[in-house]
Amino acid sequence: MKIPTTMTDKALTIDGLETVYDALATAIDQAGADKAQLFLVKLALLNANALADENLFQQQIAAALQDL
Amino acid sequence: MHTPTTEARPSIYYPYQVFQPWLASAHPAQDRKKVVVVGAGPAGMVTALELARHGVASVVLSSELQFSQGSRAICFTRRSMEILQQVGVADRMTEGGLPWRFGNSFYRGQRVFRMEAPHDADDRFFPIINVQQQYMEEYLHDACQAHPLIDFRWGNKLEKIDQKDGYAVLEVDTPEGPYALESDWVVAADGGRSGIRSAMNLQMEGASYEGFFVIADIQVDLPLPTERLAFFDPDWNPGNTILMHREPNGIWRVDYQLPAGETPEEALHPDSLKARIDAQLAMIGHAGVAWKMDWSSVYSARTLTLPDFVHGSVIFTGDAAHLLPIFGVRGANTAFQDAQSLGWHLAFVVKGLAGKQLLANHSAERVGAAREIITEAGKSTRFMAPPSPGFRLLRDAVLSLSLSQEFVRPLYHWRTSRPHEYSHSMLNSRDDDNHLFKSGPAHGAPPQNVRLGANDFLLDHLGGGFDLLYFTDAIALPDALQQVIQTARAQGLPLKVTAVGAAQAVNGADQTLPDADGHLRQRYGVPVDDGAKGGAYLLRPDQHICARWLTLDATRLQAALDNALPNHTCRT
Numbered sequence: 001m002k003i004p005t006t007m008t009d010k011a012l013t014i015d016g017l018e019t020v021y022d023a024l025a026t027a028i029d030q031a032g033a034d035k036a037q038l039f040l041v042k043l044a045l046l047n048a049n050a051l052a053d054e055n056l057f058q059q060q061i062a063a064a065l066q067d068l
Numbered sequence: 069m070h071t072p073t074t075e076a077r078p079s080i081y082y083p084y085q086v087f088q089p090w091l092a093s094a095h096p097a098q099d100r101k102k103v104v105v106v107g108a109g110p111a112g113m114v115t116a117l118e119l120a121r122h123g124v125a126s127v128v129l130s131s132e133l134q135f136s137q138g139s140r141a142i143c144f145t146r147r148s149m150e151i152l153q154q155v156g157v158a159d160r161m162t163e164g165g166l167p168w169r170f171g172n173s174f175y176r177g178q179r180v181f182r183m184e185a186p187h188d189a190d191d192r193f194f195p196i197i198n199v200q201q202q203y204m205e206e207y208l209h210d211a212c213q214a215h216p217l218i219d220f221r222w223g224n225k226l227e228k229i230d231q232k233d234g235y236a237v238l239e240v241d242t243p244e245g246p247y248a249l250e251s252d253w254v255v256a257a258d259g260g261r262s263g264i265r266s267a268m269n270l271q272m273e274g275a276s277y278e279g280f281f282v283i284a285d286i287q288v289d290l291p292l293p294t295e296r297l298a299f300f301d302p303d304w305n306p307g308n309t310i311l312m313h314r315e316p317n318g319i320w321r322v323d324y325q326l327p328a329g330e331t332p333e334e335a336l337h338p339d340s341l342k343a344r345i346d347a348q349l350a351m352i353g354h355a356g357v358a359w360k361m362d363w364s365s366v367y368s369a370r371t372l373t374l375p376d377f378v379h380g381s382v383i384f385t386g387d388a389a390h391l392l393p394i395f396g397v398r399g400a401n402t403a404f405q406d407a408q409s410l411g412w413h414l415a416f417v418v419k420g421l422a423g424k425q426l427l428a429n430h431s432a433e434r435v436g437a438a439r440e441i442i443t444e445a446g447k448s449t450r451f452m453a454p455p456s457p458g459f460r461l462l463r464d465a466v467l468s469l470s471l472s473q474e475f476v477r478p479l480y481h482w483r484t485s486r487p488h489e490y491s492h493s494m495l496n497s498r499d500d501d502n503h504l505f506k507s508g509p510a511h512g513a514p515p516q517n518v519r520l521g522a523n524d525f526l527l528d529h530l531g532g533g534f535d536l537l538y539f540t541d542a543i544a545l546p547d548a549l550q551q552v553i554q555t556a557r558a559q560g561l562p563l564k565v566t567a568v569g570a571a572q573a574v575n576g577a578d579q580t581l582p583d584a585d586g587h588l589r590q591r592y593g594v595p596v597d598d599g600a601k602g603g604a605y606l607l608r609p610d611q612h613i614c615a616r617w618l619t620l621d622a623t624r625l626q627a628a629l630d631n632a633l634p635n636h637t638c639r640t
Contacts, residue, residue: 041465049475 070225070241072133080287080362081317082202084134089223092247100250101127102418104238105257106226106264109136110201111386111403112257113208117155118411120217121532122562122609124418127249128218129240131225135209138363139200139285141400142315147487147514149193150611151404154531157207158193164203166316167194171296173480180470181480183296190518190591192525196397196484198294198315204400229254229264229382236381253414254382257407262388268379272372272391274442279453280326280366281394282335285319286345288359290352297352298480300467304347307460309452312348319362322348323394325453332366369393369449373438377431385410390438395448398441401485406434412609416633421560423635429494437488444483451479487514490612497606497615497628504618508593508605515611518588520581526588527611529579533562534632535607538577538620539594541569542601545576548622556629562609563629569596594618608632 012020024043031039048057076084092098103119105112108130116126144152144161152158171183185195212218227246228239238249256264265272297312308325315321322345326335334340341364349357373390377383386403413430416422454460466476490496490512502511509516518526536553538545545553545565553576556563567574568581568588583589586596594603595618604620605613606628615628 037461038464038468041461042469045462045465045469045476046473049473 069243069245070131070223070227071243072131072223072225074133077134077137079138079202080360081319082135082200084202086133087222089133089243090221091242091244093244098249100235100252101125102251103127103253103255103414104129104249104251105255106238107255107257107259107386107388108132108205108209108220109257109259109386109403110141110204110208110400111388111407112255113205113212114151114155114404114407115255115257115385115411115414116218116220117208117211117215118408119415119418120215121155122412122415122419123217124415125217126219126255127251128212128220129224129226130220130222133222135202135205138283138365139202139315139319139321140365141201141204141397142198142313142321143196143397143401144199144204145397145401145485146191146193146195147485148401148404149197150514150517150527151408152207153192153527154408154611155208156211157204160207161197161199161204162193164316165197165199166294166314167197168294168296168314169195170293171298171482173298173300175300175467175470178471180467181477183481185484190516190525192517192519192527198313200315200317200319201400203316226258226263229267231380231382234381252381253418255410255414256382256384256388257386258388260387260391262384264382265374265384265388268382270374270379270384272374274370274372274391275446276372277369277393277449277453277455279328279455280330280332280335280368281453282322282324282326282341282344282364282366284322284341284345284364285315285362286322286359287318287362288320288349288357289318290314290320290354290357292352296482298482299348299351301464302348302351304351305344307464310348312352324348326366335366336364367394369395369453371442371446371449373435373442375435377434378427383410383414383427383430385434389434390441392438392441393445393449395452396445396483396485398445398485402437402441405437405487408610409434416609419560422633425634429634433488433490433493436490440488441485448483452482489513493612493614494634495608495614495632497624497631499624499627500615501618502616505593505616508591508616509613510616511613513613515607515613516591518591520583520588526581529566529581530564530607530611531609533564533609534629535605535611536563536565536625537568537592537605537607538565538574539568539589539592539603540574540601541571543570543572543575545574546602546622549620549625550576552622552625552629561629561633569601592616606632 028036103126105116105128116128119126169185173181212220225241227241230237235252236254294314299310311323313321370391377389385406392398413426450459454463469476493512496511565577566579567577569583573580589596602619604617606615608614614632
């Protein structure tokens with residue numbers, strides 16, 4: 001998937017990405033099937049607030065909607 | 069034959085009076101009327117009172133013989149009180165009302181948001197005051213009865229409107245049968261289920277939300293202050309929202325959303341009401357407290373408006389013109405603003421002070437207000453009653469986050485009704501100094517009230533026509549200004565001049581406010597000390613600003629008056 005260059009000027013290291021990967025998967029399991037969606041939306045809102053950029057967030061929404 | 073009930077409506081706290089119907093047989097033959105107002109709710113009565121204030125007679129038709137059933141609208145905003153002050157009923161509203169300014173939102177037993185509405189020392193009225201609608205209607209009705217220009221007709225039901233060239237023929241049914249009534253103008257203030265709107269087959273634009281809410285008024289003794297209480301997703305009503313408000317006379321409003329799929333009939337069954345109200349009272353720590361039902365009803369949230377309020381001789385106003393969600397107290401509060409606006413716009417057209425273009429302006433301004441409200445109220449509605457799984461998920465995520473995360477809590481704010489600013493009105497002056505002011509109410513804004521002394525505020529002194537606030541410490545208005553003012557008045561324009569800033573009475577002004585401490589000038593963004601004397605504001609009859617100058621001259625005052633009265637033909 002192509003990510004627009006404007007989308008981010010920082011990137012995770014491979015190590016960092018792997019840590020996020022495991023942490024997120026574990027947390028989804030911990031939330032359980034009936035709460036996973038709620039958990040992910042809470043996480044998205046926290047990330048959006050940390051991002052502090054609604055346009056960038058819109059781009060991420062568009063990127064995440066691709067190829068579902 | 070129209071036979072409204074003659075039995076007084078039941079109520080724990082309000083003694084309903086059944087009025088006598090108006091019968092054509094008891095009155096002489098009728099000429100064509102200037103204005104007939106169909107509907108005697110808040111919108112209809114305020115329209116009639118404003119028309120009368122500007123010297124225009126009207127007939128007000130109420131199909132019933134008594135005031136409306138149940139408390140209905142209970143929360144009235146500061147701007148509504150300022151409007152009600154203009155028609156003379158604010159003191160009675162204040163006397164019986166419960167003022168408040170705090171709101172609380174609860175989730176899982178925790179208060180997650182507290183709204184504190186500002187209460188400026190310059191405001192006479194609180195942000196909100198709770199009064200039951202029957203009382204408000206009684207006060208307005210008393211004011212209507214006291215005015216010789218208002219012909220109030222109980223038990224008169226509009227059956228048919230036939231629009232002719234420049235007037236309408238109405239068929240009005242009464243307990244002795246129908247009569248015909250002709251009128252140049254018909255104000256359709258016949259409420260959310262407007263029969264006139266249906267008969268004319270007019271389509272509203274906007275959205276309707278699924279889901280029903282119950283409103284129940286109960287008599288109960290709760291040791292709680294007058295504050296808005298909102299409960300989200302409680303155990304007894306998962307996923308849904310409950311609101312509570314204290315009303316006068318020992319009554320509380322409980323407002324709760326129904327589970328999906330439940331019908332209004334099921335919801336209003338006494339067993340269902342009892343179980344849910346008991347559960348709500350238990351949840352707030354008052355399990356088993358004795359209470360008594362006064363009135364209950366069901367509503368759904370809609371954000372709909374007619375795209376134009378003027379249709380030939382018929383002008384729609386209040387709920388007949390738009391349906392707005394209850395969240396944010398937008399029904400009656402919007403209706404008051406509609407009616408105040410319609411009153412002067414229509415009166416000026418009837419009196420020939422402006423052309424019909426002025427009514428087009430009324431429609432444009434109030435449709436604009438309705439659309440603004442729809443945008444704002446839509447946000448509240450989507451939070452209070454999520455319309456889709458996505459919106460529900462986001463709402464639930466915000467509830468959950470709000471227990472620990474400050475940043476989402478403002479989403480609980482319920483965006484209270486506020487007056488629309490007519491920033492782009494065609495009545496706003498085009499060559500004044502609006503953009504040069506650094507503060508003060510701008511083009512189209514409602515006025516800023518200012519405390520002048522004990523129980524004395526600026527808005528107490530304004531209204532009834534155009535108001536010119538002229539800032540000066542001189543002994544007289546300049547001759548050239550006085551000449552423009554005299555000429556306008558000679559042509560029938562009601563224009564009151566208030567001089568601000570002089571210790572002595574100012575010649576050429578109707579009244580002088582000394583403003584010794586300069587506070588009024590400061591709130592209006594007018595320099596107090598330097599040479600910029602002769603600043604001015606022009607307020608329309610609804611007190612919204614249509615021009616302001618750092619230094620006023622006769623030419624620009626004339627231009628502003630001409631601009632505020634489009635199509636006026638007899639001006640020199």
